[in-house]
Amino acid sequence: MKGVLRAGIAGYGVVGKRRQEFVNRREDMQITAVCDRNLDNAGEFADGTKFYDNYNRLLEEKLDALFVCISNDMAADVTIAGLERGLHVFCEKPPGRDLDDIARVIACEKNHPELKLKYGFNHRYHHSVRDALSTLQSGELGKVINLRGVYGKSQIVTFGKQSDWRTNRDLAGGGILLDQGIHMVDLLRLFSGDFVEVKSFISNGFWNHNVEDNAYALLRTADGVIAMLHSSATQWRHRFSLEITLEKGTLILNGILSGTKSYGEETLTISRNIGDDRGNPHDEVISYKYDPSWEEEIEEFALATIYNTEIQNGSSLEALKTMSLVYKIYCADSDWKNKWNLSDGVRQNI
Numbered sequence: 001m002k003g004v005l006r007a008g009i010a011g012y013g014v015v016g017k018r019r020q021e022f023v024n025r026r027e028d029m030q031i032t033a034v035c036d037r038n039l040d041n042a043g044e045f046a047d048g049t050k051f052y053d054n055y056n057r058l059l060e061e062k063l064d065a066l067f068v069c070i071s072n073d074m075a076a077d078v079t080i081a082g083l084e085r086g087l088h089v090f091c092e093k094p095p096g097r098d099l100d101d102i103a104r105v106i107a108c109e110k111n112h113p114e115l116k117l118k119y120g121f122n123h124r125y126h127h128s129v130r131d132a133l134s135t136l137q138s139g140e141l142g143k144v145i146n147l148r149g150v151y152g153k154s155q156i157v158t159f160g161k162q163s164d165w166r167t168n169r170d171l172a173g174g175g176i177l178l179d180q181g182i183h184m185v186d187l188l189r190l191f192s193g194d195f196v197e198v199k200s201f202i203s204n205g206f207w208n209h210n211v212e213d214n215a216y217a218l219l220r221t222a223d224g225v226i227a228m229l230h231s232s233a234t235q236w237r238h239r240f241s242l243e244i245t246l247e248k249g250t251l252i253l254n255g256i257l258s259g260t261k262s263y264g265e266e267t268l269t270i271s272r273n274i275g276d277d278r279g280n281p282h283d284e285v286i287s288y289k290y291d292p293s294w295e296e297e298i299e300e301f302a303l304a305t306i307y308n309t310e311i312q313n314g315s316s317l318e319a320l321k322t323m324s325l326v327y328k329i330y331c332a333d334s335d336w337k338n339k340w341n342l343s344d345g346v347r348q349n350i
Contacts, residue, residue: 005029005305008063008087010055010078011070012036015092018259019067020049022294029302033061059085065305068092072178073171076101079117080108088116088305090298094182094326095119095319097173102323103348106316116304119314121322123183123256124190125293128268131286132244132251135270136191142247144192147227149242151184152176152235153262156213167209169340175204175211178326181231184242185329186322188219188227191244195219195227195325200332206234212336217329229329238262248273249281257291266291320346 007023009016012034020031033050035058042052052058055070055078066082068075068091076096082089083105095102109117123129135141156175157164165171166179177185189195197220207213213233220226240256240263250271255264266288271281297314304311324344331337331344 005064005302006032006062007065007067008032008058008061009034009067009069010058010074010082011068012039012051013069014259016067016069018294019069019090019298022298023067025295026298026302028306029065029298031067033058033063055081059087063087065090065301071165071171072097072173073165076105079105083108083112083115083117086112086115088301090118090120090301092120093122093186093319094173094178095316095323097171099320099323099327099343099346100348101173102316102320103346106320107348109316116301116311117316118301118304118311119316119319120297121183121186121314121318122293122297123187124313125296126256126266126288127292128253128256128266128286128288129187129190131268132253133190135251136244136246141249141251141272144225145245145247146225147188147192147242147244149184149188149227150230150232150235151181151240152230152232153180153238154233154236156207156209156211156233167207167211169210172211174326174330175209176213176233177202177215177231177329178211181215181229182322182326184229184231184240185325186318187242188229189322189325191242192225192227193221193223194321195328196222198325198328198332200329200336202330202333202336212330215329217332219325219329238264240264257288 007029009031023029023031035052035055039051039053044050065088068078070078075091079089079091156166200217202212203214204212215231217229242253244251252269255266257266268286270284327344330342
């Protein structure tokens with residue numbers, strides 16, 4: 001594909017506008033049209049970008065690629081519509097409300113092998129995560145023994161709203177675990193591989209929405225690596241923390257550079273076990289002042305569409321595996337599973 005890729009955005013909220021900012025910095029891709037149900041009918045912004053009030057009208061535009069930044073209930077349908085229009089698609093996480101949503105997308109994707117589909121698991125592109133993964137893969141600290149991850153914020157709703165679609169199970173599919181904790185679930189898989197055994201407690205006892213405000217999970221891989229996860233919407237001091245214990249040291253990720261700047265400084269602490277240090281090893285602390293994740297994530301998508309290279313992070317298969325683990329966590333709490341009639345398997349044929 002030559003020339004400038006013409007891209008559209010379905011869902012022109014905070015995330016959609018941020019995607020536009022980084023796409024339009026590129027010389028090989030430009031946002032030419034957007035849609036959002038809060039936009040008034042159709043028209044054109046001052047910069048020449050066309051706008052519409054629904055995605056069907058957006059897809060009538062001459063586009064090469066589509067960014068799906070829409071609510072969970074529509075994510076799979078809009079992704080499928082984009083693929084069926086012959087567009088490369090970048091969809092934000094999660095892939096949909098449940099496993100059947102992502103299964104429907106993958107079934108459609110198989111009919112369009114010439115197209116690229118990528119999901120936005122943005123945290124994999126933070127340099128603290130990439131440096132930690134590089135250190136782990138070097139083998140200098142040995143094999144992973146266990147992991148502990150906490151990711152939490154003070155409420156499910158966002159940007160000061162009293163309520164939004166994230167608190168409605170019919171629209172969201174799940175609460176804090178599916179909305180934010182899915183990033184930590186994805187990172188646990190990245191650093192340890194897939195988990196075969198899951199124990200959990202799921203609760204909505206504080207905010208009393210019909211989606212969870214806390215999820216506590218204990219996970220184990222086939223070769224015995226154990227991970228503990230807490231995904232929370234009652235974390236009054238916003239927190240991101242991932243501690244990876246290895247045979248010869250520890251990798252500690254603290255803080256994450258985000259749009260709200262509320263998770264603190266992003267750091268990677270590398271502790272090396274070099275003898276009888278009485279539990280007080282020498283720490284190497286690396287601080288990160290710039291977040292390149294949005295730019296680098298879009299670059300991978302753009303280059304994959306132009307040069308027909310493979311999606312390295314956020315493929316539909318990886319999205320399915322991470323989504324499957326989220327639902328295994330839900331269903332491991334039998335009370336929660338039965339209350340909402342959940343399934344940790346895929347009903348669709350893919």
